[in-house]
Amino acid sequence: MEQHREVLGELNALKQEAGRLRNTSTEEPQAFPARKVESFENEIKALLERLRAAIKAVEREIEQALTDRAAAVLTSAIMLGVIIGWALRKKS
Helix, strand or coil: CHHHHHHHHHHHHHHHHHHHCCCCCHHHHCCCCCHHHHHHHHHHHHHHHEEEEEHHHHHHHHHHHHHHHHHHHHHHHHHHHHHHHHHHHHHH
């Protein structure tokens, strides 16, 4: 969950930066040095990589939770079937 918060914080920061850049005059972006553009591009790429990693981690957590729960439900159903079968056999 900490990764999730970090990614959201970085997305908000990039959103603010993009809004600031959008509001600048048309002459200013042309004056940006190539290094700044490359730096911004690298930040976005790094953010996307972290976002992908965070999504994969969350997917693994969800998959594990479902797998664990499925095993517990299946075990409970089997035990309930055994108990009902045993009770019906005793009654007969």
